[in-house]
Amino acid sequence: MAPLIRGRELLESAVSYALAGAALGTPQLMQRPTPCPGWDLETLLDHVSDSIGVLAEAITAAGAGAGAGAARPGYPGPGRDLVVRLRGQAARLLGACAAAGPAERRVAIWDRELTASVVAVTGAIEITIHGWDISFACGGHRPVPPRLAAVLLSIAPLLITPGTRPGLFADPVRLPGPASPGDQLIAFHGRQPRPPPRPGLAAAEPSPRRMPVRGDSRESGWSISVGRQQAARSPQEHDRTGATDMTIADMTVLVTGANRGIGQALVTEALSRGAKRVYAGTRQPLAHPDGRVTPLTLDVTDAAQIQAAAESIESLDVLINNAGIALFDDLSDRAVLEQHLAVNLFGPYHVIQAFLPLLTRSRGAIVNNVSTMAVAPLPLTPAYAISKAAAFNLTQSLRALLAGRGVRVHAVLTGPTDTGMTRGFDIPKASPESVARAIFDGVDSGEEDIFPDPASQSLAASWRSGAVKALERENAAFVAAAPAAA
Numbered sequence: 413m414a415p416l417i418r419g420r421e422l423l424e425s426a427v428s429y430a431l432a433g434a435a436l437g438t439p440q441l442m443q444r445p446t447p448c449p450g451w452d453l454e455t456l457l458d459h460v461s462d463s464i465g466v467l468a469e470a471i472t473a474a475g476a477g478a479g480a481g482a483a484r485p486g487y488p489g490p491g492r493d494l495v496v497r498l499r500g501q502a503a504r505l506l507g508a509c510a511a512a513g514p515a516e517r518r519v520a521i522w523d524r525e526l527t528a529s530v531v532a533v534t535g536a537i538e539i540t541i542h543g544w545d546i547s548f549a550c551g552g553h554r555p556v557p558p559r560l561a562a563v564l565l566s567i568a569p570l571l572i573t574p575g576t577r578p579g580l581f582a583d584p585v586r587l588p589g590p591a592s593p594g595d596q597l598i599a600f601h602g603r604q605p606r607p608p609p610r611p612g613l614a615a616a617e618p619s620p621r622r623m624p625v626r627g628d629s630r631e632s633g634w635s636i637s638v639g640r641q642q643a644a645r646s647p648q649e650h651d652r653t654g655a656t657d658m659t660i661a662d663m664t665v666l667v668t669g670a671n672r673g674i675g676q677a678l679v680t681e682a683l684s685r686g687a688k689r690v691y692a693g694t695r696q697p698l699a700h701p702d703g704r705v706t707p708l709t710l711d712v713t714d715a716a717q718i719q720a721a722a723e724s725i726e727s728l729d730v731l732i733n734n735a736g737i738a739l740f741d742d743l744s745d746r747a748v749l750e751q752h753l754a755v756n757l758f759g760p761y762h763v764i765q766a767f768l769p770l771l772t773r774s775r776g777a778i779v780n781n782v783s784t785m786a787v788a789p790l791p792l793t794p795a796y797a798i799s800k801a802a803a804f805n806l807t808q809s810l811r812a813l814l815a816g817r818g819v820r821v822h823a824v825l826t827g828p829t830d831t832g833m834t835r836g837f838d839i840p841k842a843s844p845e846s847v848a849r850a851i852f853d854g855v856d857s858g859e860e861d862i863f864p865d866p867a868s869q870s871l872a873a874s875w876r877s878g879a880v881k882a883l884e885r886e887n888a889a890f891v892a893a894a895p896a897a898a
Contacts, residue, residue, distance in 0.1 A: 419532030424846035426536040430543025435873035436550035446549040468504040556594035557853040661686035668693040669735030673831035677848035712759030722766040729776040733760035738796040749795040756799035775818035812888035827867030
């Protein structure tokens with residue numbers, strides 16, 4: 413059963429979804445009732461933090477050797493600071509998954525012994541459902557990403573049967589008509605996918621507190637979940653591009669820097685989502701076994717190659733500017749700074765200009781992979797940070813300027829990822845595959861600024877509700893509503 417073999421991928425996607433939902437939480441909302449009977453938001457967050465700790469420790473103990481049960485350096489263990497605790501537990505879980513062995517290795521959870529793949533899949537289900545519960549309790553509605561929902565929906569009935577459902581989930585909710593995979597998944601787990609607004613939600617009475625009982629991780633053996641509270645903010649939806657949601661299926665995608673790391677993972681992920689054609693831009697010749705992949709010789713600093721690539725493509729729906737360079741420096745050599753700007757700023761700029769007619773015709777999307785260093789530099793790589801800050805500003809400017817043409821522009825603020833660029837840094841890192849999935853999930857749901865990993869997610873809530881984002885929206889209003897000249 414293929415989805416079980418991909419259990420860890422599902423788990424990573426579920427964690428990203430749940431963390432984004434939990435980012436809506438503020439201290440003022442902790443007494444809000446949740447869809448879990450008898451639990452307020454604080455109790456639910458406590459529960460999912462405990463559950464994810466159980467899962468991380470089990471995976472670590474079974475496959476990662478020493479260090480089982482200990483928080484990674486810089487990520488405190490259990491405590492009353494929910495922000496720090498949940499962030500640490502999420503990092504521990506993803507780190508344990510990255511280091512895990514074969515999918516069929518046995519993992520002990522309390523009194524049960526299951527394969528790692530089954531534990532990951534059941535964990536993904538629990539994390540996703542509780543992620544939706546947390547978002548709902550915060551007053552928001554964050555749909556489950558369609559691809560994640562569709563896969564979990566195909567597995568859930570095998571694990572949650574009439575015999576195992578009592579004490580875990582309420583009876584399925586009957587939907588009145590056709591529904592999205594996300595709504596079907598939520599309804600299968602006993603929730604009303606789109607409940608009517610609750611009068612006086614802001615002043616809701618605290619729900620009666622109870623300690624986790626049957627259906628929680630200690631009793632059931634597999635109820636594994638995660639959530640995260642962020643810095644204080646007003647509950648609100650993520651900023652959207654303003655266009656209708658997009659799916660990659662049957663679309664044409666161009667990825668620069670496609671030969672390794674995140675770029676290679678983006679090509680693979682686009683194919684897995686049913687892309688009709690994927691153009692893989694690389695500086696050196698590339699061979700790919702999938703017939704839907706068309707290699708392009710594309711050095712983003714070579715104007716002639718960019719023009720030749722643009723002339724060879726008849727249609728394009730999504731352009732992903734991923735090619736980049738990162739070198740250690742101390743800003744003493746101007747040539748190093750200019751090299752970074754040539755690749756990381758002017759490279760995406762020239763590629764966008766070349767493909768903009770095709771993207772305007774398709775009302776497509778531009779995705780610029782920048783970095784969290786765009787907002788907070790690492791002194792070891794200041795030239796890289798400067799170039800990424802400029803690329804982020806380019807992205808924000810194009811977002812406003814191209815909205816009238818129907819072209820969506822996304823920024824990806826990537827945190828530490830396990831690629832050649834971070835080799836030698838002994839820090840928690842996300843896998844390129846999980847980052848690629850989160851990028852496409854963000855594009856699918858129309859998120860302007862995509863935070864695709866646990867480290868970057870720690871910035872998401874404060875960024876989306878902060879003064880800088882608000883100023884960006886205000887400044888964008890100066891752009892005339894009429895489409896820009898082609």
